[in-house]
Amino acid sequence: MEIYLLIAIPFFSVMLRLLPHLVAPQGIGVDHWYWKAYIEKYRTTGKFPPDLPQYLLEQHQWYPPVFPLLMAILPETVFEKYSHILAVFIDLFRMILLMLAAYWFTGRINSVLAVGLVYSITPILIMYNVQLNPRGLAALFLDVIVLLLIWLIWHDGPFWCWGLVALVSGLILLTHKMTTQLFWFACTFGGVLFYDWRLIMLVPLSIVSALILSKGFYFNVFKAHWDIVSFWNRNWRWMTGHPVLESPIYGTPGYETPGKYFRTGFKGLIRRLQYLLGFNPWGWAVLVASLWMYGKFDPMHTRLTIEDAWMVQWLGLILLFMLMTTFIPLMRCLGNGYLYGYNAIFPAALLIAMIWGGLKHDKVVEYILYGTFLFCLIGIAYYFWTLKHSKTQKLDEDMDDVLKHLKGMPDGVVMCLPNHWHDVVAYKTKKKVLYGGHGFGFKLLEPIFPRLLKSVSEIIADYQVKYILSYEGYLPEHFINELPVDALKPFGDYRLYSLK
Numbered sequence: 001m002e003i004y005l006l007i008a009i010p011f012f013s014v015m016l017r018l019l020p021h022l023v024a025p026q027g028i029g030v031d032h033w034y035w036k037a038y039i040e041k042y043r044t045t046g047k048f049p050p051d052l053p054q055y056l057l058e059q060h061q062w063y064p065p066v067f068p069l070l071m072a073i074l075p076e077t078v079f080e081k082y083s084h085i086l087a088v089f090i091d092l093f094r095m096i097l098l099m100l101a102a103y104w105f106t107g108r109i110n111s112v113l114a115v116g117l118v119y120s121i122t123p124i125l126i127m128y129n130v131q132l133n134p135r136g137l138a139a140l141f142l143d144v145i146v147l148l149l150i151w152l153i154w155h156d157g158p159f160w161c162w163g164l165v166a167l168v169s170g171l172i173l174l175t176h177k178m179t180t181q182l183f184w185f186a187c188t189f190g191g192v193l194f195y196d197w198r199l200i201m202l203v204p205l206s207i208v209s210a211l212i213l214s215k216g217f218y219f220n221v222f223k224a225h226w227d228i229v230s231f232w233n234r235n236w237r238w239m240t241g242h243p244v245l246e247s248p249i250y251g252t253p254g255y256e257t258p259g260k261y262f263r264t265g266f267k268g269l270i271r272r273l274q275y276l277l278g279f280n281p282w283g284w285a286v287l288v289a290s291l292w293m294y295g296k297f298d299p300m301h302t303r304l305t306i307e308d309a310w311m312v313q314w315l316g317l318i319l320l321f322m323l324m325t326t327f328i329p330l331m332r333c334l335g336n337g338y339l340y341g342y343n344a345i346f347p348a349a350l351l352i353a354m355i356w357g358g359l360k361h362d363k364v365v366e367y368i369l370y371g372t373f374l375f376c377l378i379g380i381a382y383y384f385w386t387l388k389h390s391k392t393q394k395l396d397e398d399m400d401d402v403l404k405h406l407k408g409m410p411d412g413v414v415m416c417l418p419n420h421w422h423d424v425v426a427y428k429t430k431k432k433v434l435y436g437g438h439g440f441g442f443k444l445l446e447p448i449f450p451r452l453l454k455s456v457s458e459i460i461a462d463y464q465v466k467y468i469l470s471y472e473g474y475l476p477e478h479f480i481n482e483l484p485v486d487a488l489k490p491f492g493d494y495r496l497y498s499l500k
Helices: 002-023 032-045 066-073 076-106 109-120 123-128 135-154 161-173 177-194 197-213 218-238 265-278 281-294 306-327 329-334 337-357 363-389 397-407 419-429 456-463
Strands: 055-057 413-416 433-436 465-471 485-491 494-499
Touching (some): 002 076, 002 109, 002 123, 002 363, 032 066, 032 076, 032 419, 066 076, 076 337, 109 337, 123 337, 123 363, 135 161, 135 306, 135 337, 161 197, 177 306, 177 337, 197 218, 218 329, 281 306, 281 337, 281 363, 306 329, 337 363, 397 419, 397 465, 397 485, 397 494, 413 456, 456 465
Parallel strands (some): 055 433
Antiparallel strands (some): 465 494
16 A cells, blocks of 8 residues: 555645646746746757846846756757646656655654645745746755765764765855855754754855856856845845836835835835745744644653754744845845755655654644644645636736737837746747746846836837837826827737837
8 A cells, every 4th residue: 555655645746736737728937937948948049058148128138047057958849739737747856856855753643644644735846936946956956065064973874975966066156146145054053052063064065066067157057146136135125016106216105015025114024924834834833833742852752853853943043034035134135045945845755754654643743733734735726716706826818818919010129017927928930029037137137127227218219129018007097198199909918018
């Protein structure tokens, strides 16, 4: 029976991650189309990094290169046919590593089954892995490093494994910027907390490794990393805000977008807590359960092993970083804190293996885990409901018609309001878009995003904008009245303005 469950759980996990593509068969995800353009251009020209002139507000494609270069190795037919689900298979590799680690720590099959089920129904893994993205690969590298450190530090692993740690740490820096930030924070804070200089030295070691592996290209990656951090340090207040209604030119003083992530006041606080708890409930629940069990100091039931302590501290550091990047204004430039929940699931699931599979739990822990299981199912159902009704997370038939129509129109720069559609417009229509924000050049983007700092008349004149794509009710009347409209074509709720 157990062998069938070991096969069934990964299969169930993959099927659950494929369901969003049934809800949105025309396409899903925002970043997906940028990565397709990047990889296809590199494959066609052989130039690294590729030039993507369709993005007017970008200077260089200085994104960490490991993920797109690995994707470019795939056969062209495989990439073209399965690009939308490649992140699911990267996630599957991470799940297999997790299940192997659970067996290594506990030696119990029920532990392996438990972590597999927990990983399968974590909402953020279902929501985020619907598109091409490097976060899963970087998370896999970070998981490998932590397991190697446990082996090296607590089990006297061979010295040569430090070479593996150096290699994989460099790969993290060359794969994903937010994972790099978490890695550096955990190394620095953990080194101070554990009085272990080796953890602190992983920060400079990772930089040297990245420079060697990339033959110096990491200098550019670091410049681009500093560019985006500086940009959001200036603009985090308007993250996910309405670019027009919060504009100093077109907005009303004091207005805040209802769904904005950093909205002030009690409603903003509740929204951020919903994100922190809802995308990965396991992290918080498992930390509480661990402290409950280990805090009782009952030697008959809470045999605290070295691995237990390490996992509690690893999970605690990730959750601490999530809180700091959410609630400390100076650190909000490091990205939306809830997204680090993507990394928290690995130690959280391993702790479940140790508590549950290691038989170190009581009824309170059972209630915590059962309640979290139910909470995850509710979160997944809510995600599918919002995806079905969203105009920005996916393409629908009307948007597909817009893109086909726009592709046949005369060349001209396209401006999208909201900004979510720029990547898919650039990819599907082959037209230039008034956007950037992927590699380097955020100062070019700042007058347009995250809020308009120029009048639309100036924008149209400066960038020769020919088309504006929006949807009914999104743009205020006084903004629309300023547009030199030559023609307006509706596609369901979508509106395509052709300008004189």
